[in-house]
Amino acid sequence: MKKRKKNILVVLGGNSRERAVSLNSGIACIKAIKRLGYKTFTFDPKNKLLNTIDKSKIDIIFNALHGKDGEDGNAQSYFEYLKIPYTHSGVLSSMNAMDKSISKKIFYDSKITTPNSFVLNCKIKIADLKQLIEKKNFNFPIVVKPTNEGSSIGVKICKNIKELNTSLKLLNKNYKSLIFEEFIGGQEIQVAVLRGKALGAIELKPKRKFYDYEAKYSKSAKTKHIMPANINKLKYKEVLKIAEKTHKILKCKGVTRSDFKFFKNRFYLLEINTQPGMTNLSLVPEIAKYKGISFDNLVNEIIIDAGINR
Numbered sequence: 001m002k003k004r005k006k007n008i009l010v011v012l013g014g015n016s017r018e019r020a021v022s023l024n025s026g027i028a029c030i031k032a033i034k035r036l037g038y039k040t041f042t043f044d045p046k047n048k049l050l051n052t053i054d055k056s057k058i059d060i061i062f063n064a065l066h067g068k069d070g071e072d073g074n075a076q077s078y079f080e081y082l083k084i085p086y087t088h089s090g091v092l093s094s095m096n097a098m099d100k101s102i103s104k105k106i107f108y109d110s111k112i113t114t115p116n117s118f119v120l121n122c123k124i125k126i127a128d129l130k131q132l133i134e135k136k137n138f139n140f141p142i143v144v145k146p147t148n149e150g151s152s153i154g155v156k157i158c159k160n161i162k163e164l165n166t167s168l169k170l171l172n173k174n175y176k177s178l179i180f181e182e183f184i185g186g187q188e189i190q191v192a193v194l195r196g197k198a199l200g201a202i203e204l205k206p207k208r209k210f211y212d213y214e215a216k217y218s219k220s221a222k223t224k225h226i227m228p229a230n231i232n233k234l235k236y237k238e239v240l241k242i243a244e245k246t247h248k249i250l251k252c253k254g255v256t257r258s259d260f261k262f263f264k265n266r267f268y269l270l271e272i273n274t275q276p277g278m279t280n281l282s283l284v285p286e287i288a289k290y291k292g293i294s295f296d297n298l299v300n301e302i303i304i305d306a307g308i309n310r
Contacts, residue, residue: 006059008033008303009084011075013044016067017153025278026064032299033062045069050078060306061086062299064278071275072098072148087306088254089274097250097274100147100179107269110249112242114269115261117181119147123172126165133180141183144168146175157183184270186263189229191243192276192287193256194298195305198240200287203229225283227290231262239267246272254305255298257284 010033012026013019026042033040043053045065053061061084065075071088073095079086089097096102100119107114118136120129133142144167145155154175156167171178188204205224228236243258250272257276261268276284278299288298 005038006303007041007057008038008060008062009041009043009053009058010062010064011043011045011050012064013046014065014067014070014075015046016065016070018067018070019046021277021279022064022066022070025066025282028280028295029062029064029278029299032296033303035296036300038303045075050075051081053078053082053084055082055084058084060084060303062303062306063087063275066275066277067153068148085306087302089250089252089256093250093252094274097252097256097272098148100145100271101177103250103271104179106249107246110245112246112269113266115143115182115184117179119177119179124168126161126168129164129168130161138180138182143181143183144171144178145181146171147177147179184261184263184268186261187229187231189231189239189260189262189267190283191239191258191260192284193243193247193252193258194288194301195254196244196247198244199284199291199293200227201229201231201236201239201243202227202283202287203231225286227286235262235265235267242267242269250274254302255284
Protein backbone atom coordinates (compact mmCIF):
# COMPACT_ATOMS: atom_id res chain seq x y z
CA MET A 1 0.00 0.00 0.00
CA LYS A 2 1.31 3.44 -0.94
CA LYS A 3 2.18 5.53 2.10
CA ARG A 4 0.02 8.65 2.46
CA LYS A 5 1.82 11.96 2.34
CA LYS A 6 1.30 14.08 5.45
CA ASN A 7 -1.04 17.07 5.45
CA ILE A 8 0.86 20.22 6.46
CA LEU A 9 -0.96 23.33 7.64
CA VAL A 10 1.15 26.48 7.28
CA VAL A 11 0.08 29.11 9.81
CA LEU A 12 1.20 32.55 8.65
CA GLY A 13 0.38 36.24 8.79
CA GLY A 14 -1.32 36.98 12.08
CA ASN A 15 -1.77 40.37 13.72
CA SER A 16 1.71 41.25 14.97
CA ARG A 17 3.94 44.06 13.72
CA GLU A 18 5.86 41.35 11.88
CA ARG A 19 2.91 40.26 9.75
CA ALA A 20 4.63 41.17 6.47
CA VAL A 21 7.73 39.15 7.39
CA SER A 22 5.56 36.20 8.41
CA LEU A 23 3.71 36.26 5.10
CA ASN A 24 7.01 36.27 3.19
CA SER A 25 8.39 33.42 5.32
CA GLY A 26 5.16 31.45 5.01
CA ILE A 27 4.90 31.81 1.25
CA ALA A 28 8.52 30.70 0.76
CA CYS A 29 7.92 27.67 3.01
CA ILE A 30 4.63 26.79 1.28
CA LYS A 31 6.43 26.58 -2.06
CA ALA A 32 9.10 24.33 -0.53
CA ILE A 33 6.54 22.11 1.21
CA LYS A 34 4.68 21.63 -2.08
CA ARG A 35 7.94 20.78 -3.88
CA LEU A 36 8.60 18.21 -1.16
CA GLY A 37 5.33 16.50 -2.07
CA TYR A 38 3.30 17.22 1.05
CA LYS A 39 -0.35 18.23 0.89
CA THR A 40 -0.39 21.86 1.94
CA PHE A 41 -3.03 24.09 3.50
CA THR A 42 -2.82 27.62 4.92
CA PHE A 43 -4.31 29.40 7.92
CA ASP A 44 -4.08 33.10 8.81
CA PRO A 45 -5.00 33.94 12.44
CA LYS A 46 -5.89 37.46 11.33
CA ASN A 47 -8.99 36.02 9.67
CA LYS A 48 -9.94 33.14 11.99
CA LEU A 49 -9.20 32.07 15.55
CA LEU A 50 -6.54 29.40 16.00
CA ASN A 51 -8.91 27.14 17.93
CA THR A 52 -11.04 26.80 14.78
CA ILE A 53 -8.33 24.76 13.02
CA ASP A 54 -9.85 21.44 11.91
CA LYS A 55 -7.41 18.98 13.48
CA SER A 56 -9.01 15.99 11.72
CA LYS A 57 -7.43 17.09 8.43
CA ILE A 58 -3.97 18.11 9.67
CA ASP A 59 -0.94 15.99 10.55
CA ILE A 60 1.59 18.77 11.30
CA ILE A 61 1.41 22.54 11.69
CA PHE A 62 4.26 24.52 10.15
CA ASN A 63 4.39 27.63 12.30
CA ALA A 64 5.52 30.54 10.10
CA LEU A 65 4.24 33.25 12.46
CA HIS A 66 6.56 35.95 13.79
CA GLY A 67 6.27 38.36 16.68
CA LYS A 68 3.55 38.73 19.31
CA ASP A 69 1.11 35.81 19.59
CA GLY A 70 3.15 33.82 17.06
CA GLU A 71 6.45 33.11 18.78
CA ASP A 72 5.75 33.99 22.41
CA GLY A 73 4.00 30.76 23.42
CA ASN A 74 0.46 31.91 22.62
CA ALA A 75 0.02 30.17 19.26
CA GLN A 76 1.93 27.17 20.61
CA SER A 77 -0.55 26.82 23.48
CA TYR A 78 -3.39 26.56 20.94
CA PHE A 79 -1.46 23.90 18.99
CA GLU A 80 -0.95 21.97 22.23
CA TYR A 81 -4.67 22.26 23.01
CA LEU A 82 -5.51 20.90 19.55
CA LYS A 83 -2.93 18.12 20.06
CA ILE A 84 -1.39 18.70 16.63
CA PRO A 85 2.42 18.36 16.28
CA TYR A 86 3.95 21.69 15.26
CA THR A 87 7.30 23.05 14.12
CA HIS A 88 9.76 25.11 16.14
CA SER A 89 9.88 25.48 19.90
CA GLY A 90 7.20 24.73 22.48
CA VAL A 91 5.18 26.99 24.77
CA LEU A 92 7.69 27.68 27.56
CA SER A 93 10.74 27.84 25.30
CA SER A 94 9.01 30.30 23.01
CA MET A 95 7.75 32.44 25.88
CA ASN A 96 11.13 32.52 27.62
CA ALA A 97 13.03 33.38 24.44
CA MET A 98 10.60 36.10 23.37
CA ASP A 99 10.56 37.83 26.75
CA LYS A 100 14.01 39.42 26.92
CA SER A 101 13.75 40.03 30.67
CA ILE A 102 13.34 36.27 31.23
CA SER A 103 15.88 35.11 28.64
CA LYS A 104 18.48 37.55 30.02
CA LYS A 105 18.10 36.00 33.47
CA ILE A 106 18.50 32.52 31.98
CA PHE A 107 21.68 33.67 30.21
CA TYR A 108 23.09 35.14 33.43
CA ASP A 109 22.23 32.02 35.45
CA SER A 110 23.80 29.78 32.79
CA LYS A 111 27.06 31.78 32.76
CA ILE A 112 26.51 32.95 29.19
CA THR A 113 28.00 36.41 28.67
CA THR A 114 25.38 38.98 27.72
CA PRO A 115 25.36 42.80 27.91
CA ASN A 116 24.45 44.26 31.29
CA SER A 117 20.84 45.38 31.42
CA PHE A 118 17.86 46.29 33.55
CA VAL A 119 14.11 46.23 32.94
CA LEU A 120 11.51 48.83 33.82
CA ASN A 121 7.89 47.74 33.88
CA CYS A 122 6.41 51.20 34.22
CA LYS A 123 6.80 54.68 32.77
CA ILE A 124 9.66 56.49 34.47
CA LYS A 125 10.61 60.15 34.65
CA ILE A 126 13.77 60.93 32.76
CA ALA A 127 15.39 62.44 35.88
CA ASP A 128 14.81 59.20 37.80
CA LEU A 129 16.10 57.15 34.88
CA LYS A 130 19.24 59.30 34.72
CA GLN A 131 19.89 58.59 38.40
CA LEU A 132 19.35 54.86 37.85
CA ILE A 133 21.78 54.82 34.92
CA GLU A 134 24.43 56.56 37.04
CA LYS A 135 23.80 54.17 39.94
CA LYS A 136 24.31 51.16 37.68
CA ASN A 137 27.44 52.72 36.12
CA PHE A 138 26.04 52.50 32.59
CA ASN A 139 27.77 54.55 29.92
CA PHE A 140 26.28 55.88 26.72
CA PRO A 141 25.39 54.77 24.13
CA ILE A 142 22.56 52.80 25.71
CA VAL A 143 20.21 50.44 23.87
CA VAL A 144 16.53 50.62 24.80
CA LYS A 145 14.00 48.19 23.37
CA PRO A 146 10.69 46.45 24.11
CA THR A 147 11.02 43.25 26.10
CA ASN A 148 8.73 41.28 23.78
CA GLU A 149 9.32 42.26 20.14
CA GLY A 150 11.34 40.62 17.37
CA SER A 151 13.00 41.75 14.13
CA SER A 152 14.60 44.69 15.99
CA ILE A 153 11.22 46.46 16.12
CA GLY A 154 11.36 49.35 18.59
CA VAL A 155 15.12 49.10 19.17
CA LYS A 156 16.78 52.47 19.79
CA ILE A 157 20.47 53.23 20.27
CA CYS A 158 20.77 56.40 22.31
CA LYS A 159 24.02 58.41 22.43
CA ASN A 160 22.96 60.70 25.26
CA ILE A 161 20.18 61.42 27.76
CA LYS A 162 18.37 63.67 25.26
CA GLU A 163 18.10 60.87 22.67
CA LEU A 164 17.05 58.46 25.41
CA ASN A 165 14.27 60.80 26.49
CA THR A 166 13.02 61.12 22.90
CA SER A 167 13.07 57.32 22.45
CA LEU A 168 11.20 56.78 25.72
CA LYS A 169 8.39 59.11 24.65
CA LEU A 170 7.96 57.08 21.45
CA LEU A 171 8.22 53.63 23.03
CA ASN A 172 5.99 54.38 26.01
CA LYS A 173 3.07 54.90 23.62
CA ASN A 174 3.13 51.22 22.61
CA TYR A 175 4.93 49.28 25.34
CA LYS A 176 4.61 48.82 29.09
CA SER A 177 7.93 47.09 29.62
CA LEU A 178 11.32 48.19 28.30
CA ILE A 179 14.81 46.79 28.64
CA PHE A 180 17.84 49.07 28.93
CA GLU A 181 21.10 47.51 27.82
CA GLU A 182 24.74 48.49 27.53
CA PHE A 183 25.71 48.99 23.91
CA ILE A 184 28.37 46.53 22.75
CA GLY A 185 30.38 47.42 19.66
CA GLY A 186 32.31 45.02 17.47
CA GLN A 187 31.23 42.41 14.93
CA GLU A 188 27.63 41.25 14.39
CA ILE A 189 27.68 37.43 14.48
CA GLN A 190 24.61 35.22 14.11
CA VAL A 191 24.48 31.44 14.50
CA ALA A 192 21.87 29.00 13.19
CA VAL A 193 21.12 25.85 15.17
CA LEU A 194 19.08 23.02 13.68
CA ARG A 195 17.83 20.15 15.85
CA GLY A 196 20.45 20.96 18.49
CA LYS A 197 23.46 21.22 16.16
CA ALA A 198 24.99 24.50 15.01
CA LEU A 199 25.06 24.89 11.22
CA GLY A 200 27.43 27.84 11.12
CA ALA A 201 28.03 31.48 11.95
CA ILE A 202 27.52 34.45 9.64
CA GLU A 203 28.86 37.97 10.06
CA LEU A 204 26.81 41.04 9.13
CA LYS A 205 28.08 44.45 8.16
CA PRO A 206 25.03 46.73 7.95
CA LYS A 207 25.41 50.10 6.28
CA ARG A 208 22.81 51.45 8.68
CA LYS A 209 23.48 52.28 12.35
CA PHE A 210 22.86 48.63 13.29
CA TYR A 211 21.14 45.49 11.97
CA ASP A 212 17.63 46.90 12.34
CA TYR A 213 14.32 45.98 10.68
CA GLU A 214 15.22 47.85 7.48
CA ALA A 215 18.64 46.18 7.29
CA LYS A 216 17.05 42.76 7.79
CA TYR A 217 14.26 42.94 5.25
CA SER A 218 15.08 45.59 2.65
CA LYS A 219 17.28 44.84 -0.34
CA SER A 220 18.09 48.54 -0.59
CA ALA A 221 19.75 48.47 2.86
CA LYS A 222 22.60 46.42 1.32
CA THR A 223 23.81 44.72 4.47
CA LYS A 224 27.01 42.80 3.71
CA HIS A 225 26.88 39.10 4.62
CA ILE A 226 30.14 37.27 5.33
CA MET A 227 29.79 33.49 5.44
CA PRO A 228 31.56 32.05 7.34
CA ALA A 229 32.07 34.84 9.86
CA ASN A 230 35.48 36.48 9.73
CA ILE A 231 36.84 35.18 13.04
CA ASN A 232 39.57 32.62 13.76
CA LYS A 233 38.77 28.90 13.87
CA LEU A 234 38.88 28.58 17.66
CA LYS A 235 36.52 31.53 18.15
CA TYR A 236 34.26 30.21 15.40
CA LYS A 237 33.92 26.88 17.22
CA GLU A 238 33.37 28.73 20.49
CA VAL A 239 30.42 30.77 19.24
CA LEU A 240 28.82 27.64 17.74
CA LYS A 241 29.08 25.93 21.13
CA ILE A 242 27.52 28.91 22.92
CA ALA A 243 24.60 28.88 20.46
CA GLU A 244 24.09 25.14 20.95
CA LYS A 245 24.18 25.61 24.72
CA THR A 246 21.62 28.41 24.51
CA HIS A 247 19.33 26.28 22.31
CA LYS A 248 19.64 23.45 24.83
CA ILE A 249 19.12 25.39 28.07
CA LEU A 250 15.95 26.99 26.71
CA LYS A 251 14.84 23.51 25.55
CA CYS A 252 14.25 24.73 22.01
CA LYS A 253 13.25 22.55 19.07
CA GLY A 254 13.59 22.79 15.32
CA VAL A 255 15.65 25.77 14.23
CA THR A 256 16.87 28.79 16.22
CA ARG A 257 19.13 31.74 15.51
CA SER A 258 21.30 33.26 18.22
CA ASP A 259 22.53 36.84 17.81
CA PHE A 260 25.92 37.88 19.15
CA LYS A 261 28.33 40.79 19.30
CA PHE A 262 32.04 39.93 19.19
CA PHE A 263 34.02 42.64 20.97
CA LYS A 264 37.54 42.57 22.42
CA ASN A 265 37.84 38.83 21.82
CA ARG A 266 34.61 38.07 23.69
CA PHE A 267 31.14 36.99 22.56
CA TYR A 268 28.07 38.73 23.98
CA LEU A 269 24.76 36.94 23.43
CA LEU A 270 22.04 39.46 22.64
CA GLU A 271 19.09 37.11 22.17
CA ILE A 272 17.85 33.83 20.72
CA ASN A 273 15.13 33.73 18.08
CA THR A 274 12.92 30.63 18.08
CA GLN A 275 11.09 31.61 14.86
CA PRO A 276 13.87 32.93 12.59
CA GLY A 277 12.87 34.34 9.23
CA MET A 278 12.64 32.06 6.21
CA THR A 279 12.58 34.69 3.45
CA ASN A 280 14.99 35.05 0.54
CA LEU A 281 16.95 37.57 2.64
CA SER A 282 16.92 35.48 5.82
CA LEU A 283 20.10 34.31 7.51
CA VAL A 284 19.24 30.74 8.54
CA PRO A 285 18.64 29.55 4.95
CA GLU A 286 21.87 31.29 3.89
CA ILE A 287 23.86 29.57 6.64
CA ALA A 288 22.22 26.22 5.82
CA LYS A 289 23.05 26.63 2.12
CA TYR A 290 26.73 27.13 2.95
CA LYS A 291 26.51 23.91 4.99
CA GLY A 292 25.13 22.12 1.90
CA ILE A 293 21.50 22.09 3.02
CA SER A 294 19.07 23.40 0.41
CA PHE A 295 16.06 25.50 1.40
CA ASP A 296 13.73 22.57 0.70
CA ASN A 297 15.81 20.19 2.81
CA LEU A 298 15.95 22.76 5.62
CA VAL A 299 12.16 23.00 5.62
CA ASN A 300 11.90 19.20 5.54
CA GLU A 301 14.24 18.85 8.55
CA ILE A 302 12.06 21.30 10.50
CA ILE A 303 8.94 19.27 9.57
CA ILE A 304 10.60 15.97 10.53
CA ASP A 305 11.60 17.47 13.90
CA ALA A 306 7.98 18.48 14.52
CA GLY A 307 6.92 14.85 14.24
CA ILE A 308 9.25 13.78 17.04
CA ASN A 309 7.61 13.63 20.47
CA ARG A 310 8.03 16.79 22.52
